[in-house]
Amino acid sequence: MSGARVKKAPTIVEIAHELGVSPSTVSRAFTAPRLLKPETVERIRAAAAERGYVPNVHARALSTGVPRTIGLIVPDIANPFFPPMIRAAQRTAEETGHTVLIADTDGDVEREKRTIERLTAQSESLIIASSRLPSAQLCELTARRRVLFINRDEPETARILVSSRDALGQCMARLLELGHERFVYVGGPEGSWSDGERRGIVEESLAGSGATLESMRIPSGTYADTMAAADQILAGSPTAVVAFDDVIAHAVIDLLHDRGVSVPGAVSVVGCDDTVALTTQPPLTSIALKVADAARLAVRTVVEGQVSEMLTPQRIALQGELVERATVAAVG
Structure with a gap:
């Protein structure tokens, strides 16, 4: 008894010939669609689907010896800031036939170093968010590996910064306008680029205003440790507290x-990241950051070009937006 003949799937060359385009154009429609016109991508993918063509996502791995994967390293996967980044990176990578390998370093420098070594052997390139490595090690790393940093502003590297500078400056001006004179900045993990930027803009905004500023840090960045630091946070009887992120602000x-202190009647509170702002009581005024946009751009950047080439140094800063809710008011 003879079985039905299985129809052979067309090759990339056959698809290209039928559509009157080059094989490389067909390949780009699946691996780097942003290099083509949207209508070209749509035409190629529709034709491929109709003819049963499936792009060979293993071909590049066979030729380079490296699988089509991207290593994404974050310092704290449980922090609400990072899940939107991870989700956006995964979905963008899928569009180009890549897989994202995710690793959490728990903010530990030695663990980050080990993770980089491990993922380098498994990935075409690395995206490292909020790296804690010393500058010298970062320079050495980018000289030998295809690496892009998110929220680490190291010169001569490829980096994307999710910046709160403009929006936080606007927020500080608003607090001063409302009559606030005693401020506390509650910072986050030591070595965090974001913390340095936020602390810096708070200090710059208050310089020459006559207002006082007390600064402190919650090294772990956790809710529990912030609660435990209540006496230190309230020691100067602040009228406004600016927090490193929404977790600390919460x-x-x-x-x-x-403590029976009214928010915002007695003390105004501002967060940053806009990740849990709607779950606080009252809803938190915060800085909404373009985390997902940064992740999408990071993936698109690392998948383009030759795997054997290091990334071109560049600095891209994506500015956030002040979202005013119910935790800021004029001094009573």
Whole structure:
């Protein structure tokens, strides 16, 4: 008994010939669609689907010896800032036939170094978010590997910064306008580029204003440790607290409530990241950051060009937006 003949799937050359384009154009429609016109990508993919063509995602791995994977390293996967980044990176990578390998370093420098070594052997390129490595090691790393940094502003590297500078400056001007004179900045993990930027803009905004500023740090960045630091945060009787991120801001609101201090009646609170702002009571004024946009751009950047080439140094800063809600008010 003879079985039905299985129809052979067309090759990339056959698809290209039928559509009157080059094989490389067909390949780009699947691996680097942003290099082509949207209508070209749509025409090629539709024709490929109709004819049963499936792009060979293993071909490049066979020729380079490296699988079509991207290593994404973050310092704290449990922090609400990072899941939107991971999700956007994964979805963008899928569009180009890549897979994202995710690793969490827990903010530990030695673990980050080990993770980089491990993922380098498994990935075409690395995207490292909020790296804690010393500058000298970063320079050495980018000289030997295809690496892009998110939220680490190291000269002569490829980096994308999710910046709160403009929006936080606007927020500080608003707080001063509302009559605030005693400020506390509650910072996050030591060595964080984001913390340095946010602390810097708070200091710059208050310089020459006559307002006072107390700065402190919650090294772990956790809700629990922020709650435990209540006495230190409230020691100077602040009228406004600016937090490194929404997790810390959430804890500040709750510790103020526990002490019977009204928010924003007695103390205004501002967060940054806009990740949990709608779950606080009252809803938190925060800086909405373009985290997903940064992840998408990072993936598109690392998948273009030759795998054997290092990335061209460049600095891209994506500015956030102030979202005013219910935790900021004029001094009573």
